[in-house]
Amino acid sequence: xxxxxxxxxxxxxxxxxxxxxxxxxxxxxxxxxxxxxxxxxxxxxxxxxxxxxxxxxxxxxxxxxxxxxxxxxxxxxxxxxxxxxxxxxxxxxxxxxxxxxxxxxxxxxxxxxxxxxxxxxxxxxxxxxxxxxxxxxxxxxxxxxxxxxxxxxxxxxxxxxxxxxxxxxxxxxxxxxxxxxxxxxxxxxxxxxxxxx
Amino acid sequence: xxxxxxxxxxxxxxxxxxxxxxxxxxxxxxxxxxxxxxxxxxxxxxxxxxxxxxxxxxxxxxxxxxxxxxxxxxxxxxxxxxxxxxxxxxxxxxxxxxxxxxxxxxxxxxxxxxxxxxxxxxxxxxxxxxxxxxxxxxxxxxxxxxxxxxxxxxxxxxxxxxxxxxxxxxxxxxxxxxxxxxxxxxxxxxxxxxxxx
Numbered sequence: 001x002x003x004x005x006x007x008x009x010x011x012x013x014x015x016x017x018x019x020x021x022x023x024x025x026x027x028x029x030x031x032x033x034x035x036x037x038x039x040x041x042x043x044x045x046x047x048x049x050x051x052x053x054x055x056x057x058x059x060x061x062x063x064x065x066x067x068x069x070x071x072x073x074x075x076x077x078x079x080x081x082x083x084x085x086x087x088x089x090x091x092x093x094x095x096x097x098x099x100x101x102x103x104x105x106x107x108x109x110x111x112x113x114x115x116x117x118x119x120x121x122x123x124x125x126x127x128x129x130x131x132x133x134x135x136x137x138x139x140x141x142x143x144x145x146x147x148x149x150x151x152x153x154x155x156x157x158x159x160x161x162x163x164x165x166x167x168x169x170x171x172x173x174x175x176x177x178x179x180x181x182x183x184x185x186x187x188x189x190x191x192x193x194x195x196x197x
Numbered sequence: 198x199x200x201x202x203x204x205x206x207x208x209x210x211x212x213x214x215x216x217x218x219x220x221x222x223x224x225x226x227x228x229x230x231x232x233x234x235x236x237x238x239x240x241x242x243x244x245x246x247x248x249x250x251x252x253x254x255x256x257x258x259x260x261x262x263x264x265x266x267x268x269x270x271x272x273x274x275x276x277x278x279x280x281x282x283x284x285x286x287x288x289x290x291x292x293x294x295x296x297x298x299x300x301x302x303x304x305x306x307x308x309x310x311x312x313x314x315x316x317x318x319x320x321x322x323x324x325x326x327x328x329x330x331x332x333x334x335x336x337x338x339x340x341x342x343x344x345x346x347x348x349x350x351x352x353x354x355x356x357x358x359x360x361x362x363x364x365x366x367x368x369x370x371x372x373x374x375x376x377x378x379x380x381x382x383x384x385x386x387x388x389x390x391x392x393x394x
Contacts, residue, residue, distance in 0.1 A: 003291045005263050007251040011244040017237075018226045029215045031285055033245055034252060034261075040214075041249040045242035047208040048230055052238040054204040055231060064231075066202050088228055094200045 008034070060129070062105035062122050063090050078102045082139045083126065083155065085109050085148065089141065101139075104129065109147040110154055118154060126155065130164055137165040144171055205231070257326070259302035259319050260287050275299045279336045280323065280352065282306050282345065286338065298336075301326065306344040307351055315351060323352070327361055334362040341368055 004012065008030055015026035033041055057063065058070035064087045065071070072090075080101030084090055090103050108121040129135065138159055142148035156166045172190035173182040182190075201209065205227055212223035230238055254260065255267035261284045262268075269287075277298030281287055287300050305318040326332065335356055339345035353363045369387035370379040379387075 003288055005252065005261055005268070007244070007248045007263070008261060011248045014241045014244045017241075018229055020222070020225070025217070027285070027288075028217070030248065032215055033248055036249070038249050041245055044211045044214075045245040047204070047211045048238050048242040048245070051204045051208045051227065051230055052233070052235050055202065064202055064205060066204070071202070088224070091200055091224075 057087075057105075061103045062107055062125065063087050063103055073102055076100060076102050078129070078133050078135060080137045080139065081126070081129065081135055082141050083152075084141045085143060085151075089143075093141065101137075106142070106151065109142055109151040111147045121151070123155060123158070127158060130159060130162055135164055137167060140166065140168045144169075254284075254302075258300045259304055259322065260284050260300055270299055273297060273299050275326070275330050276333045277336065278323070278326065278332055278334075279338050280349075281338050282340060282348075286340075290338065298334075303339070303348065306339055306348040308344045318348070320352060320355070324355060327356060327359055332361055334364060337363065337365045341366075 002009065011030045011033060012023070012026045015021055015029045016023060018026075021029070033044065036044070054066055055064050056066070056068070058065040058073055059068050060073040061070060063070045063072065072094075078101070081104050082093065082099060082101055083104045083106060084093070085106055085108065087105055090105065093099055093103075104122070104126045106121040106123065106126075108116055110116060110118055110121065126138075130138070138155075140152035140155065142152050152168055156168075159166050170193060171186060172193060173179065173186050179187065199206065208227045208230060209220070209223045212218055212226045213220060215223075218226070230241070233241070251263055252261050253263070253265070255262040255270055256265050257270040258267060260267045260269065269291075275298070278301050279290065279296060279298055280301045280303060281290070282303055282305065284302055287302065290296055290300075301319070301323045303318040303320065303323075305313055307313060307315055307318065323335075327335070335352075337349035337352065339349050349365055353365075356363050367390060368383060369390060370376065370383050376384065
């Protein structure tokens with residue numbers, strides 16, 4: 001005899017596809033859904049379907065958008081372009097309320113080991129934007145890992161000859177950390193990139 | 198400017214209703230959905246809707262069922278009834294593959310502080326089952342907390358005069374624990390309920 005009746009087993013199976021969700025957690029989630037009202041469960045299901053049908057990619061920057069062009073590209077000056085790996089990086093930066101320029105989402109980073117070359121990510125779109133409008137600065141905000149650094153270097157090599165200022169997010173020790181506990185690589189970078197006061 | 202576009206914000210909001218899911222986790226779940234194929238997302242949404250429309254409660258035992266009577270009540274002898282608080286307790290016991298009788302789900306425990314009295318949980322159904330069929334033993338498997346104990350006591354008081362054997366799950370130190378780390382209440386119960394070898 002199977003332990004779960006079929007609709008419950010199926011829902012648990014779906015929930016366990018989510019990142020970091022194991023069998024026990026998926027079971028808890030399923031019970032939560034069972035104990036929701038019909039309309040709450042329907043709203044939940046609708047939110048999933050809608051996110052697939054309504055979310056597109058901005059034709060300019062590649063970020064998530066409800067229309068052809070995203071709100072950021074519509075409303076801000078394109079003087080400065082911040083280049084990121086994924087749409088979620090845009091959200092992380094937007095949450096700061098610090099940056100007022102536009103973005104360019106690469107949808108990946110160069111990673112020869114995974115067979116991802118420069119033509120597999122959205123670099124062409126970036127070059128096109130730079131050639132077509134008056135961009136003053138490009139901020140490379142790819143992750144500070146091997147692939148992110150390599151991608152930033154590669155793109156810098158393409159953009160610099162066009163006379164555009166290219167910058168990279170600062171690396172160093174995180175604010176609030178004890179030097180004692182800072183990782184060695186970050187500490188070393190903090191020394192190299194030290195600021196004259 | 199809002200950080201998330203509306204369909205994504207809505208989905209994150211839905212996910213954060215799940216137990217133990219905060220803003221960051223809900224965001225991760227939402228990204229996972231966005232990166233699913235349309236049909237995968239549809240399957241997910243359907244599983245949620247189906248669990249609400251297809252899952253009913255067994256008219257005999259109160260467990261989850263797809264039809265009017267659950268598979269357990271249909272296929273097993275009702276000599277022994279195991280009384281539990283919630284349908285998920287049935288699943289926990291079924292996973293053991295140890296118990297071969299039927300269940301009775303109370304859908305709650307007596308808890309005067311929360312305003313839940315004996316008439317608010319499914320005790321009447323249990324008495325009816327006992328009076329109508331030849332039940333030999335009732336196993337009280339409510340949780341070993343104050344409400345669970347009180348409920349077990351209360352039901353025992355009602356059933357015992359009917360001449361039915363009533364038992365309670367054994368309490369004691371969990372298998373595999375060091376005595377040193379066992380909680381005091383369980384250790385005390387293990388002494389009181391010690392078994393003659």
